[in-house]
Amino acid sequence: xxxxxxxxxxxxxxxPGALQQFLDAKVAQYNRPDFIENDPxxxxxxxxxxxxxxxxxxxxxxxxxxxRVTIIKKCKELITLMDGxxxxxxxxxxEPDLKKLLSxxxxxxxxxxxxYFIAFFRQHYxxxxxxxxxxxxxxxxxxxxxxxxHFRSYFFSLPDFPHRTKKHVSSPSQKSTCKRxxxxxxxxxxxxxxxxxxxxxxxxxxxxxICPLDLHVDxxxxxxxxxxxxxxxxxxxxxxxxxxxxxxxLDPVKYDFALFGLGIEERWGPQF
Numbered sequence: 321x322x323x324x325x326x327x328x329x330x331x332x333x334x335x336p337g338a339l340q341q342f343l344d345a346k347v348a349q350y351n352r353p354d355f356i357e358n359d360p361x362x363x364x365x366x367x368x369x370x371x372x373x374x375x376x377x378x379x380x381x382x383x384x385x386x387x388r389v390t391i392i393k394k395c396k397e398l399i400t401l402m403d404g405x406x407x408x409x410x411x412x413x414x415e416p417d418l419k420k421l422l423s424x425x426x427x428x429x430x431x432x433x434x435x436y437f438i439a440f441f442r443q444h445y446x447x448x449x450x451x452x453x454x455x456x457x458x459x460x461x462x463x464x465x466x467x468x469x470h471f472r473s474y475f476f477s478l479p480d481f482p483h484r485t486k487k488h489v490s491s492p493s494q495k496s497t498c499k500r501x502x503x504x505x506x507x508x509x510x511x512x513x514x515x516x517x518x519x520x521x522x523x524x525x526x527x528x529x530i531c532p533l534d535l536h537v538d539x540x541x542x543x544x545x546x547x548x549x550x551x552x553x554x555x556x557x558x559x560x561x562x563x564x565x566x567x568x569x570l571d572p573v574k575y576d577f578a579l580f581g582l583g584i585e586e587r588w589g590p591q592f
Contacts, residue, residue: 339544340567346578350585353515355577360384361507361516363395370520371407374451374508375441377518379406381504382437382488383426394426398434410441433485440475452508452521464530465492465554468501492554502557503532506573516577529573531564533557536583537576 356362364377380395401421402409409417418438422431444454457470472491490496510526511519531537533556541547546563549556564572 343567343575343578346581347574350577350581351512351514351516351574355516355581358388360388360391360395362392363399364507364518366399367406369407370450371445372405373518373520375406375410377507378451378504379437381500381507383429384500384503386427391426398424407445410438411445413438429488432482433488436478436482436485439478439480443478450521452523455505456523464502464505464524464528467505467524467528468498469493471501495553495555497533497552497554497557498530499532499534499557502530502573503576505529506532506576510571510573512571512574526571526573527565527569529561530557531561531573531576531579533560534580537579540579540583 356365360380360383361377363380364373367373367376376395376399379398380391383394384391399406401424418435421434421438424431424434444451448454454474455467455471457466469491472489472493475489476486490498490501492498505524506529507517508521509519509524509529510517533541533552537560538547538552538556541560547556547560549559561572564575568574
C-alpha cells in the first residue's frame with residue numbers, strides 16, 4: 321500500500337516504486353467494463369463486425385472533443401444516418417443515400433467532412449479488409465510516428481479532398497500530440513482480458529503506441545512529474561510515453577486509464 325500522505329503529493333525522490341504502484345492501482349480501477357458506459361469507446365462497442373468497429377472507432381475518436389455525453393449522442397446520430405450499419409452503408413450506398421448526411425454536424429466537423437470520410441472509407445475498403453493497412457507504409461513501419469505521418473498522407477490521397485478537412489486529422493510532422501489518433505490506435509491495438517480496448521489489430525504492437533495526451537492527462541502527468549516540457553506537442557507525448565515505458569515497456573499506454581481517470585473522474589489538476 322502507498323502511504324496516504326503520498327497521495328496526491330508523491331515524494332518521488334525518496335519513495336522509489338510508489339508512483340508505479342499507485343498508477344497500477346488506478347489502471348486496475350479504470351480499465352474495467354463499467355468504464356465503457358460513459359466514455360466514447362462505448363460507440364465502437366455497439367458493433368461486432370471488425371470493419372464497423374474500425375469505422376466508428378475512428379469516427380468517434382475524430383469527434384472526441386467537448387463533453388463525453390455530447391460526443392456519444394452525436395456518434396449515435398451518425399450511426400442512425402448510416403442505417404445502423406456503417407460499413408454496409410459506406411461500401412454499398414448510392415449517391416441519393418448521401419443526402420441525409422448533409423444535416424450532420426459536430427462543432428467544426430460538418431457535412432463536407434462527413435462526405436469525404438465516407439469517400440475515403442469506401443476507396444480504402446475496396447482494396448483492403450482492415451483499416452490497419454492505412455497505417456502501414458509500404459515495406460515496413462518504423463514506430464508510431466512513421467505510422468501516423470503515413471496515415472495522414474494516405475487519408476488525403478484522394479484527388480478531390482477538401483482542404484478544410486485536414487484540420488481533423490493530425491500528424492507528428494505538424495508537431496501535434498495526435499491525441500485522437502493515438503486514442504484510436506489504443507482502442508484497436510491494446511489487448512488484455514478487461515474488455516475495454518479491442519485488440520483487433522496485430523501488426524502495430526502495444527509497445528509502439530504513444531499515450532493520448534489530452535488536457536486531463538497533460539495536467540495529471542505534470543503533477544506527477546512525468547512531463548517536464550513547458551509546451552504540449554508531439555515531443556511532449558513522446559516524453560510522457562517514454563516515462564510510462566519505464567513502468568511497462570510492453571504496454572505503456574495502459575496508464576492512459578490511470579492518468580485520464582485521475583483527471584476527469586477524480587478531478588486532479590492545478591488545484592492539487
